[in-house]
Amino acid sequence: FGAFILLRAGDDDEEDDAGGKTVTGFWPVFSTAFMAVFISEWGDLTQITTANLAATNGTASTAIGSFLALTSVSALALVAGRFIAKRVPLKTVQRVGGVCMAGLALWSLVEVFTG
DSSP, rough: OOOHHHHTTTTHHHHHHOOOOOOOOOHHHHHHHHHHHHHHHTTTTHHHHHHHHHHHHHHHHHHHHHHHHHHHHHHHHHHHHHHHHHHSSHHHHHHHHHHHHHHHHHHHHHHHHOO
């Protein structure tokens, strides 16, 4: 579904020129980023591993380690995203992301049926 949305969004030339809506302001951007990370982490293998570490070891060391790891990965995504946004057109980023997602979806389907 994500691949379909990204690949379809890359073809909307008229909508971009007509003034597509951009999210601005602290709280709208904060809530969008928070929800994107929060929802994407549910069921993630790293969250399951973190829960296992918290259950078997200390919660303080697990909490600090996982917080620092997620913070550093998010900071890296921000820096890389800003770098890419300044040098690559948004449509190209959307198409590459869509193709990558479609490839992962195909790979997942193959794995389901081939074991």
